[in-house]
Amino acid sequence: MAKPIYTWKKNLKPQILLDKLSKIVNVTEDGKVSFVGWDYHEIIVALENMVETKNASRDLYLPTLISKAVTL
Numbered sequence: 001m002a003k004p005i006y007t008w009k010k011n012l013k014p015q016i017l018l019d020k021l022s023k024i025v026n027v028t029e030d031g032k033v034s035f036v037g038w039d040y041h042e043i044i045v046a047l048e049n050m051v052e053t054k055n056a057s058r059d060l061y062l063p064t065l066i067s068k069a070v071t072l
Contacts, residue, residue, distance in 0.1 A: 005054045006065075012050045017043050021070060033071040044070070 008014055021043050024036045047066050 007052050009052045014050050
């Protein structure tokens with residue numbers, strides 16, 4: 001099995017932020033995802049800073065990956 005190119009930095013607790021994010025999410029009947037309030041941006045930036053990237057993934061745009069991950 002290949003090593004992951006993204007991992008959580010040690011000693012951080014992303015689940016706390018993911019729990020906060022789940023409290024502000026709104027999913028419509030047709031599956032569109034939106035977030036209530038301004039906390040979304042702060043949570044996303046914090047999550048981006050909790051991710052450790054390996055050398056092979058430096059050219060991938062982390063903010064886009066995280067945004068897609070929380071809205072799928």
